[in-house]
Amino acid sequence: MRIFRTHTAVPDSESESIYQILRFLLLLFFGIAFALPFLWTVSTSLKPLSETTKMPPEWLPRTTIYKAEINGTQISRAEVSWTPPENRIDPTEQFPADVDIAWVRPHGSEVAYRAVPKKNLELQGRVIDFRWENYVGAVHAIPFWRYTKNTLWLCVLSVFGTLLSSALVAYGFSRIQWRGRDQLFLLVLATMMIPFPVIMIPLYSLFRGFGLIGTMVPL
Secondary structure, eight states, X not given: OOOOOOOOOOOOHHHHHHHHHHHHHHXXXXXHHHHHHHHHHHHHXXXXXXXXXXXXXXXXXXXXXXXXXXXXXXXXXXXXXXXXXXXXXXXXXXXXXXXXXXXXXXXXXXXXXEEEEGGGOEEEEEEEOOOTHHHXXXXXXXXXXXXXXXXXXXXXXHHHHHXXXXXXXXXXXXXXXXXXXXXXXXXXXXXXXXXXXXXXXXXXXXXXXXXXXXXXSOO
């Protein structure tokens, strides 16, 4: 009697390791690609307003520092606004018409800006500057908590309504036999393929016609 022995092929450990590395690199690439827009948004939110549209863009929030002279006082680290800011002290004496002015205050302080001639400014360099106070200003500039309440209310209603209606419709299509079921199912699928931006403006016009703009009903 002959005995035949079968050998199970053992996967090449080296090939398996290469496959695992390639898969990891691919996942890492897509992870970074999806994370970059979020990181850029966070970085932009921490920049001074003048730096948000700077070209070429920079990843880290930075502020240009100047040396300035205000009423005979030297400020070695001053931040400059080239347009009149809201938080400023207007000069008691008008500058001559041919003098260009800028608005200056010590870097990192919350004191009001003061007007100085641009010729009194001396560029010092650029420093990393995270403006955490931007978040505080945003909360006070808009009705933040009302917007948060509306968002949470909308999310809860959307999730509950979608879950309930989808469960009822799915049960009707999958468990009950009735005439025209397949045709109506195709119609439902077709309406789901329509991008929301296509119907967004007609919906807005409809809600405006009913006087529902600014109310919770469209939400």
